[in-house]
Amino acid sequence: MRRKARAIYCNQTLAERTKRKLTLTSQERDNDASYSVALSYQRLIKYLPEPIFVHDGIEVLFANQAGLRLLGMTELSEIMDEVKIWKFMHPDNQVRSMERIRAVMQTDEPNEFEECRLIDVSGEVIDVEVSSTRIHNYPGRGTVVQSVFRDIRGRKKEEEALIHSEKLSVAGQMAAGIAHEIRNPLTSLIGFSKFLKTKIDKYHEYFDIMLVELDRINSIVQEFMALAKPQASQFRKHDLNRIIGNVLTLLETQAILKDVQIIPQLDSEVTELLCDENQLKQVFVNVLKNAIEAMPSGGIITITLTNVDAQQIAVSIIDEGTGIPEEQLPKLGGPFFTTKDSGTGLGLMICYRIIEGHQGKMDIKSMPGKGTTVAIRLPRNL
Template sequence: MSVKTKLSLMISLIVLVLLVLNVILNEYSTRVNLQADTEANMLHMSKQISNSVTQYAKGYRLLETVLEEKLMTASIAAADNLDLQLDQITNEQLQQLAIRVGVTDISLLVREDGEYKVARSSDYRELEAMAPMWNKRSELTKQTIKKRKQVNGHMIQFWTSPVEWTGDESSYVDKWGFYDDGQRSYMISCFVRDYKTSSYGQITGPTSYVSQMIANNPVILEITGFNSVLFGNEPIENMPNAKTAAEMEGRPISFGTYTYREANLDLESVTAAAAGEIIFRQTTVHGREVVKSFIPVKEPSGMVVAIVLDKEPMMSVIEEQRNNLIIISVILLIIVVLCIYWLSDILIRPIRSILWKVNEVSFGRFDNSIEVNRKDELGQLAQRVNAMSKNLGVYMNKLKLAFEENRSMKEYLESFINQTTDAIHVVDLDGRITQVNRAFEQLFEYSSDEALGNMLSLVPEHLMAEEMQTVEWLNSGRLLPARETVRVTKSGEWISVSVTTSPIRDKNGAIRAIASITRDMTSRNKMEELLRRSEKLTTVGQLAAGVAHEIRNPLTTLRGFLQLQLETSKFNSRHVDIMLSELDRINLIVGEFLILAKPQATRFEEKDVRFILGDVISFLDSQAHLCDIIFETNFSTESCRISCEENQLKQVFINVIKNAIEAMPQGGDIKVEIKRGRTGCVMVSITDEGIGIPEEMIPKLGDPFFTGKETGTGLGIMVSQRIIQSHYGTMDIVSKVNIGTKVTISLPMLPEENDEASSSTII
């Protein structure tokens, strides 16, 4: 597949993914927005219904108040025009009075056997057939709050019954008022029948408003008004819509229908809404997906308005918008694919020229160049390819010259390896010899035919473990210095040699073979032995002269005092003390001389220098306090383990610290520091603030009997240096007069400690 096709497919795939994401996000956004709009509309409609219910309740209460005031005014007027005695009043008089005061009917009630009966009435039907109904109204009036009022100097009681909807399809309402002033033998009841109130309920009531809202909005399936107090406690029956606010408050369904019911879920939603929470719920009822809302109404208290919306129109809008987006996206994708294919062809043209030039270069033809007509990145790339071609031509000529030089160098190195006096041989990882030089044949007495491809026994049996350890160190990446050891020749002769072992790696850095350079050390060892003997004789002569000189002085003193004792024949205790001190001095010189001369049996162990020096400081701390000296220690937090003889190192540290204490007669600070050096060793430095050592005396320190102290022998530094040398370490002394002296002792760390330090440095 060409780059042009790949580029077109990749960009088309990216555009396709973006278009799909656009459709998904657009649909999600549409769903969220429609849901938010739907919830906002439902909330708005619920508020409108709530306002309608509230206004209807307020209007109805105002209507009842107007009727009540009318009945009360008519009752007072009737009482003013009627005789106090029932016998003096006729039904015709009541008919005329009813017309005059503006009521439908006036009845006079008397109480017999605990029940009210109609004694006089402007309507003859009240006298004949309606008497039992007065008993029911009597019970209703007992639940009504009676009003007390001062009229014509008398206290009266007045109350009314609730409004009753009567007539065919509730075409009018009835309301009764009851008047009792306590002066009459009867009670006045005024009755009003109002034909206009029903039209108010039909026009302004919630049922009319809900029906109109459902008719105007086909998405609304149902609107229900719940009485949260009664809903769930009383059975829901198919009853006509409430005509009055009182009926609304006395039913579990105040208004509307309740067809899309989910009893338990609706009860939970109504309860939550009554507590002040607005509930929106998506569900399926009667096989139809709907959205239900439950919103509380402020007045009357405890009422919840529930609206059921059909979800299908909203989903159809979403589906229509999704289909439109898909069609638009497909058209855009086709246009983008065609444009990308055309643009890819334009972009790939200069790349074809560059590809042609690369093919020319791959065949070694560097002369032809690309014609560059562009200044964009591809034009710059073409220029770089032309420059690269020219440079490759130059480099190829240089490589040919370098190849000839390498071939000459290889011949030279082979000649050098064969002509060198050091034996060189290479073994593979299995121990088979793959290459030897002439010096190897001469040293180990094997011919090249005998050595190549074979495993030779060049290492003595007791050194095999050491040789295996060396191979492991090489595999771990360590660089090994030359080491002196023993090898075995073909004839079985043991020879002392110095061996340098190095790994041979491939291009990936893996070890493929091991090269060893072996140098015969027999002659050099003999020369070194002769030099050591010569040095020993020289040292013995120096020591003998020094001991003779040092012992002669106290002996002269002893001889003089003894002659004086013989001549005077007197015992002088002071002379005896001096002679004893001189004998002690002779004993000290001889003891240190024996320490230096007598071979010491040493047993090296693995110890941490920090703990050894810490013990020495603790031992000398009391003496330092007496001399007004303070130790300042700075020990490394890393392990400083070495192979040593602990008591000998303590002797060295004691000698150095005592010298520091004696160099500070006025007191001061002695700084003791231990740290790891960069060369795999432990550095111990002891610095004082004493009188110092003159620069010309420093090279002579360590010579037998050379000292700058009046009571010293000069053997302490010499013994200390010998101990440090036996530990393969060094001792360095730096001093300035009246400033102080710094003694630095370097001791090699254990190999595993050195490996840990190297790995931590690499990490």
């Protein structure tokens, strides 16, 4: 009887162990299958052109090659063992982005593409569109989120260029009307002031002040006229090294007085360019004067000239000045916007118009306290 009971107990124990083993093997098989599916999914999206990130709302679990490039990485492990999704969100977008992630975790419907901004590992702000959807049974995590991004920096630049071009057109029309209304009475005021100064022995110092101020108004009217009716361009082959050299000679005294050193880094291989020499001189003088004025305590300005490729030439003017706040950058070159205590903002508008007339592009980047970079690209031939 005891042997029979012992045999029954042993059989039950063996059965339970076998069942547990079979159950464990089944779970392992499920896990293996789940990991296999996840690996297949990762292989599938790894080389897709759209940046894709898989995350659980907090930690980034996987990023394809396009996603890594978007953030300036080759591997997620370059940052840390656990990469937090919110670390790459611009502070202005963090709350909204996390709300969208939490919402998509509650439904199988993907959310619509929406504009937001990311920050890559170098700190550069990236304009993107993002849409997310929920994924079930991700190994070790259960439900996760797949976020697909579109890099829209190129599109944003084109939109900004179009808006800026429209602003220039509107400003030109405004300038034409204002200059026409001011020019004739201003000419009379200047003429009669000079005449009265010769006829009245007293108050000459007041006449001098009046004439100085009238000359300032006249210079503003001249800027209006240049914006409203730009001179016909005379495009010829010119040596850009020589043009920049002439401008540096022109501004040498002003730079010395302000304790500013201008360092040219020119390229002798960049020779001829089809351009209007006087117009490009006007651009370089304006930008360099702005750079000098941005450094009241002195400093260094670097001007570089390089070949981009067989079709394009790049000129960069880099200063160590006070810099421009980020929120003001989109306004630069806009009608009558200036960061100076005294100024009209028309000089920069004219620069933009000249560069556009040369089928080129001018881009301004700045950081407060660190300086400003004005990057100009020009085609060799129009």
